[in-house]
Amino acid sequence: MAAAFARRLKRRRGASLFLAGLPLAFLALAFFLPLGNVLLWGLREEGRWTLARLGPLLADPYVRHLFAFTALQALLSTLLSLALGFPLGWFLTRYRFPGKGLLRAFTLAPFVLPPITVALGFFLFFGHAGYLNAALRRVFGLAEPPLRVLYSLWGIVLAHAFYNAPVFARFVHAAWSSLDPALEEAGAVLGVSRPRAFLTVTLPLLLPALFSAAALVFVLCFLSFAIPLSLGGARYATVEVGIYQYARVHLDFPRAAALGLLQILVTLALAYFYVRAGGFWGGRQARSRPLPTQPFPSRPAHLLWILWLLGSAVLFLGPMAAVVADAFSRPWAGRPPGLAWYRAIFSPEQNPFIGTSPLGSLQVSLEVAGLSTLLALLLGVGVSAALRVLPSRALEVLLMAPMAVSSVVLGLALLLAFRQPPLSRLPEKYALVLAHALLFYPFVVRIVRPIWEGLTPAWVEAARTLGAGRFRAFLTVEAPLLSQALLVAGAFSLALSLGEMTAAAMLSQGELVTLPLAIYRFLSARRFGAASAMASLLIGITVAAVALWEWLGERTLRAYGQA
């Protein structure tokens, strides 16, 4: 009896180790091995270990300039994002108004909005011949375009703020609405004025959230690729662009690898800071009731808010609207285009600007997105399951490690891995499929895991006592409860893959030109109409993914919230 019992226990332990080992083994082969290879490349010369490459690299004025410029633009971008995002978070927290849900959903959009569409929008809207300059010239009768932000550091910073101000808004909104209103009221009862209560009570309580958001935004801007590449060019290159240029333009792989190694060291330090800052912001206080909101607009002073909202709308909606408008208005062969630009992006004919046919680009994008989403879902569920049966901090760090690596470095690692057997026998597009799966499965884990962990264990236990085996209990109880999370994660992963340009640029070969890359090439050749039509398509997919997220999220909460 006891022996059978012990055997069973052992079998169960074996099963969990197997479950935990599977995603780890996959990551070891598909991620750690190629990455290790490329990073060690930066440390080897003619078969010997050496730091010889790193020394001259650090002394190289161009490399120093890359790092300094990257850090500077990231810092400025973070500050501008804070300045634009904090009021938005404040507004979302303090007021209630029709369309609030929609506005909140909008703050999610930049997470998935393809950077190349933002870059294109900035060209069309803020460019010297863009909509904004054209409007200003008409209104004030100017001969020269008055706004010259685009081809400068400020263009990059403004585009990054477009991206990351909503991150601040979301963090501030989440942290602020979880505060107990009694705290500020206590300040008021003690005789402190409202602004003073804000400065002495609310702001200190929001600081951890602000630090977390700042660290996150800084890292995102530090690793930004598509925006500096298309808005900055060679003069305003970031480290990420630098690695890309060494690897894909100069074909100097050892130098690219060494630069990648340096970049990883910097990002690991930043990630460490982010995790530490996140530690501050762990605890949620108990609240007596939700924070009260004021109706908006209800007072004359709200006019200031309305002006501010209009200004923000110009910054945030202008570039996106410009993209959509451009596809419908840029003349096609001298005439109004109608749907001609849209027809053009479904054309099967070879296009000299992008190096493949637009339809081929769409097809390969969909294929890569579909396959990488499937792989990301599998990997995400596998990792979540592994962390469920074997919860351990070390395992989590290992299983989530791809988050800490920039897309360019990951692309470089897979580029080199797919040049050697056995992977070299596979078509190049599988390198991109793998890259996207590795980039996006952490999002799947982030969406699925909290919901999985939040499922009451009694549900599975009830299924077991009713006679369902462990696997059947998973299929009939856990899987349906996770299905909406999986759907959302899948939609997100799909949208992210369709919009991803960094790894796509690193791994593009011949016919392997995805939509964002095609848009970039059209943009570089100043063929805006086709670029706008393609970008509109991507924006549409992104908006659909975000809408699905908000809609399903609400519905799931309502149905399962307290059940």
Next chain:
Amino acid sequence: MARLEVENLKKRFGPVVAVAGVSFAVEAGEILVLLGPSGCGKTTVLRCVAGLEQPEAGDIRLDGRSLLGLPPERRDVGMVFQNYALFPHLSVAANVAYGLRHGRRRLPRRERQARVAELLALVGLSGYERRRPHELSEGQKQRVALARALAVEPKVLLLDEPLSALDAALRQELRRELRHLLKGKGITAVYVTHDQEEALVLGDRVAVMREGRLEQVDVPQALYERPRTPFVAQFLGRANLWPARVLGREGAAFRVAVAGTEVVAEPVAPLAEGDEAFLFFRPEWAELGAGPFRAEVEGAEYLGDRWEVRGTVQGLPVVLHAPAPPQGPLAFRLRRALLLGA
């Protein structure tokens, strides 16, 4: 109907001993209540029987067959969970049908539907088939959970504080219904609760647990009238426990020295002359008016049908029942008293 035996069950969680050797048997058709304060290990015993926890030692037998090593789904044991654990993505009917559809005793669709209808009628929820769990009241959820557990006709039904989430009035109503239903179907059941009143009303027998061990297993009247340990005496109802010293035998009873006087009391533990013991009596066993004891009154609370008086006798705390608020000290004698081992 089946007989459940638990023998010398032991379970630890890390350094914490949850169950330290528990043995009991539940006869076919009997309701046994496991009663104890929270953290005493009663739920762990239940989960070991269900196969949701693995005991370190001991045995669990159903009709003489050991369940050890069997996964929960192969034990023929049903369970009603504390917060019901109704599947939120399934309707009431699909919840009740779950075991008949995915479990070991699968029924074809038509029979399944008939069985679900029958069970919902049994718990008084006909017409609720298509509701979702979040659309039900707490009491209705409880009934669905019961119907779901009964649907697969388990040999033993385990209930883990199934009424604890309900308000007092509903709890009283449902526990009557529950007992009626379980006895009507002759179901062997183990019921876990920390509510003493619930235990007395529901159980054919009650097992009182404390710190991972069984203190006493007995029919409800015996637990109240003849508790074997000071813990049981205090856990169920009001208790007066005074340290006493055994002076000598007097027939089947003992004469003891207590609170500065001598009384005769009935022993429930083996005692000898000179032993230290506890004199135990319930408030209602004291007769006011005259007698060897004199209580200094410290306060009295009105409980509707009586006054509950708190005071001291020779410095020993005492609780008495009185028909009116006491004016000055109360003299009383004991109609009945027990001697518990120290």
